[in-house]
Amino acid sequence: MSAGGSTVKGPNVLIIGAGGVGVITAYSLWFKNKCNVSVVIRSDYEIVSQVGYSIDSCDYGKIENWRPHSIHKTIEDSLSSKIFYDFIVVTTKNIPDGPVASRVSTILRPILTSNTEIDPKKESNILLIQNGIDLENEIIQTYSRDELENVTLLSGIQFIGSTKIGPGKIHQLGKDRLFVGGFDSCDIKARNASQEFIEIYSNEGYNIVEFEPRVRYARWKKLLYNAAINTTTALVQLDVPRTLEFAKNKDHTEKFIYEPAMREIIAIAASEGIIIEEEFIDFFINISRNLLFKPSMCVDREKNQLMELEIILGNPIKVAEKNNVPVPTLFLLYNLLTLVQSKLKEELGLLKFDEKTLKLQSTT
Amino acid sequence: MSAGGSTVKGPNVLIIGAGGVGVITAYSLWFKNKCNVSVVIRSDYEIVSQVGYSIDSCDYGKIENWRPHSIHKTIEDSLSSKIFYDFIVVTTKNIPDGPVASRVSTILRPILTSNTEIDPKKESNILLIQNGIDLENEIIQTYSRDELENVTLLSGIQFIGSTKIGPGKIHQLGKDRLFVGGFDSCDIKARNASQEFIEIYSNEGYNIVEFEPRVRYARWKKLLYNAAINTTTALVQLDVPRTLEFAKNKDHTEKFIYEPAMREIIAIAASEGIIIEEEFIDFFINISRNLLFKPSMCVDREKNQLMELEIILGNPIKVAEKNNVPVPTLFLLYNLLTLVQSKLKEELGLLKFDEKTLKLQSTT
Numbered sequence: 001m002s003a004g005g006s007t008v009k010g011p012n013v014l015i016i017g018a019g020g021v022g023v024i025t026a027y028s029l030w031f032k033n034k035c036n037v038s039v040v041i042r043s044d045y046e047i048v049s050q051v052g053y054s055i056d057s058c059d060y061g062k063i064e065n066w067r068p069h070s071i072h073k074t075i076e077d078s079l080s081s082k083i084f085y086d087f088i089v090v091t092t093k094n095i096p097d098g099p100v101a102s103r104v105s106t107i108l109r110p111i112l113t114s115n116t117e118i119d120p121k122k123e124s125n126i127l128l129i130q131n132g133i134d135l136e137n138e139i140i141q142t143y144s145r146d147e148l149e150n151v152t153l154l155s156g157i158q159f160i161g162s163t164k165i166g167p168g169k170i171h172q173l174g175k176d177r178l179f180v181g182g183f184d185s186c187d188i189k190a191r192n193a194s195q196e197f198i199e200i201y202s203n204e205g206y207n208i209v210e211f212e213p214r215v216r217y218a219r220w221k222k223l224l225y226n227a228a229i230n231t232t233t234a235l236v237q238l239d240v241p242r243t244l245e246f247a248k249n250k251d252h253t254e255k256f257i258y259e260p261a262m263r264e265i266i267a268i269a270a271s272e273g274i275i276i277e278e279e280f281i282d283f284f285i286n287i288s289r290n291l292l293f294k295p296s297m298c299v300d301r302e303k304n305q306l307m308e309l310e311i312i313l314g315n316p317i318k319v320a321e322k323n324n325v326p327v328p329t330l331f332l333l334y335n336l337l338t339l340v341q342s343k344l345k346e347e348l349g350l351l352k353f354d355e356k357t358l359k360l361q362s363t364t
Numbered sequence: 365m366s367a368g369g370s371t372v373k374g375p376n377v378l379i380i381g382a383g384g385v386g387v388i389t390a391y392s393l394w395f396k397n398k399c400n401v402s403v404v405i406r407s408d409y410e411i412v413s414q415v416g417y418s419i420d421s422c423d424y425g426k427i428e429n430w431r432p433h434s435i436h437k438t439i440e441d442s443l444s445s446k447i448f449y450d451f452i453v454v455t456t457k458n459i460p461d462g463p464v465a466s467r468v469s470t471i472l473r474p475i476l477t478s479n480t481e482i483d484p485k486k487e488s489n490i491l492l493i494q495n496g497i498d499l500e501n502e503i504i505q506t507y508s509r510d511e512l513e514n515v516t517l518l519s520g521i522q523f524i525g526s527t528k529i530g531p532g533k534i535h536q537l538g539k540d541r542l543f544v545g546g547f548d549s550c551d552i553k554a555r556n557a558s559q560e561f562i563e564i565y566s567n568e569g570y571n572i573v574e575f576e577p578r579v580r581y582a583r584w585k586k587l588l589y590n591a592a593i594n595t596t597t598a599l600v601q602l603d604v605p606r607t608l609e610f611a612k613n614k615d616h617t618e619k620f621i622y623e624p625a626m627r628e629i630i631a632i633a634a635s636e637g638i639i640i641e642e643e644f645i646d647f648f649i650n651i652s653r654n655l656l657f658k659p660s661m662c663v664d665r666e667k668n669q670l671m672e673l674e675i676i677l678g679n680p681i682k683v684a685e686k687n688n689v690p691v692p693t694l695f696l697l698y699n700l701l702t703l704v705q706s707k708l709k710e711e712l713g714l715l716k717f718d719e720k721t722l723k724l725q726s727t728t
Contacts, residue, residue, distance in 0.1 A: 248702050256695060257696065290722065339600040342606075358654065
């Protein structure tokens with residue numbers, strides 16, 4: 001079922017993942033009124049179809065009873081109206097070690113199949129607004145070259161600080177700044193599609209959206225925050241300012257966890273020829289000190305949801321291993337968080353531990 | 365109020381701390397029937413005075429409705445009958461960063477004062493059955509030399525795996541092996557007192573209790589387990605076999621957390637001239653693999669109680685810093701667990717974080 005109808009002249013955008021990021025993304029596109037916004041809303045579908053979203057946004061203010069042009073309970077439902085989706089925006093968590101059904105490549109397949117059936121020549125633009133590094137690999141490795149013929153892969157790096165605080169309730173604390181570019185920075189189609197997306201997304205005076213010619217640089221830069229700070233908050237289950245204030249001498253977290261971890265990310269990026277300026281270490285720590293915020297992995301652990309551990313720590317560590325970059329801080333955080341992730345998987349029924357044999361029985 | 369009465373010819377023993385360790389200690393002394401056993405029972409006093417303890421012990425079997433010779437709700441209560449306590453056995457958690465009122469030196473003072481009033485010439489033997497290293501320093505530094513004139517400090521290193529699983533309910537999983545000796549291994553009085561305690565504690569065929577001439581060696585050895593494994597389980601909130609099985613490749617926890625952390629403890633001990641054999645690394649990991657057990661710090665975090673972080677990690681790290689021993693694994697675990705400890709302190713009202721200024725307001 002779809003609520004509302006397509007009424008705007010412009011591209012069709014399908015947003016998958018109606019969390020803190022996805023809903024603000026949807027709202028920004030709807031607000032500009034230059035595209036048709038469809039959103040796949042899994043858990044909150046009933047409440048949103050009845051009363052719409054309640055949004056408290058530092059960019060757009062307090063909004064009640066808002067709905068995008070169309071809402072769908074499932075991907076299949078979003079395909080029933082035979083609309084060609086020009087932009088497929090994925091704002092779900094990216095968890096390659098999670099269930100196959102929730103992997104990005106699995107989610108996208110029926111949409112790409114439907115698009116090809118509707119118009120086999122037209123380009124499908126996939127925009128991944130997600131954390132981490134090397135997340136496009138899962139798609140490139142899963143699909144055949146033929147399947148990717150008319151697919152353009154766009155990378156969205158977002159700084160936003162937006163959280164779903166209840167069913168249909170979104171709280172956006174930090175200004176939306178989105179950087180869009182092709183995963184392949186030489187891809188002209190991706191460059192043009194990025195510009196088109198920026199045009200339908202940008203709301204002057206409200207949000208900031210820019211073309212990012214160096215997507216990989218931007219992703220490594222954002223990883224400074226996520227690999228060091230997001231991970232630590234998940235382990236100790238504290239918001240960011242508390243991790244700084246609660247430290248020994250009030251400085252041990254930044255000096256002996258955040259700074260070394262960030263320096264290791266800088267070293268890994270450098271081993272790939274990407275130079276991240278050291279000043280961003282202080283930049284991210286200062287942001288952290290002044291904003292009462294629980295990053296995504298911390299929230300995931302609290303909510304018993306899987307964390308984006310592999311794209312945030314696993315993939316950088318793979319690059320470090322390939323290029324022989326020592327990363328002792330990141331590796332210890334990763335090995336500790338692997339245990340937390342497995343604990344979450346056990347709670348979600350994704351793995352079983354036999355308390356009689358004391359062995360793991362199966363993994364998914 | 366004291367329940368029961370002193371009926372045995374032999375020394376008077378006061379046990380402070382009626383948790384998994386304290387109750388089995390009390391039972392072992394009572395079972396031997398060569399001393400009078402008084403226990404200070406704080407939280408479970410009512411239930412124990414009514415129905416006694418329910419103990420499920422791998423050493424002594426299932427015991428119902430058991431009570432020691434005397435039980436007391438408070439230290440003050442234990443002193444009202446003007447008994448000279450020959451042995452004061454402390455089986456509480458040792459948390460020097462916790463509230464002053466629960467520090468070992470604070471707890472002991474009224475008992476030592478009472479003993480001196482009753483018989484100023486008689487020796488008070490203090491036995492600390494607690495984890496960690498350098499825990500005697502708090503007592504030595506707090507008391508004057510005069511106050512310690514007739515005090516003998518005994519060190520108890522216990523391997524037991526006993527937990528309070530409910531009010532008045534104790535579950536002892538691992539055989540009780542207790543090693544007793546003087547903190548100062550040259551102290552003849554401590555040696556004699558240790559032998560006397562062993563005599564009243566040893567139950568042949570049930571428990572194992574031995575004189576330990578090298579207390580410091582034994583404490584560093586036990587720290588291999590506690591500094592590496594106990595700490596990690598507290599961070600990830602898993603029992604020990606799960607920390608091994610849930611690891612990447614099922615070996616990353618032992619290879620990249622437990623082994624490096626234990627090697628660092630060995631290196632710190634070596635910097636003090638104490639040689640811990642490397643084979644104990646495998647020994648402790650193999651024990652861990654085969655026993656479904658949640659160590660004390662993990663249980664403390666689950667129960668929102670302060671952890672013995674300083675005596676298990678803080679003190680060894682101080683020695684490492686003094687002797688310039690690099691301990692990157694232990695230091696990262698320590699800095700992470702300091703945040704968890706502060707979180708627990710905040711929950712217990714021992715520190716306040718102002719969410720407006722994002723600053724710590726006070727500490728105790």
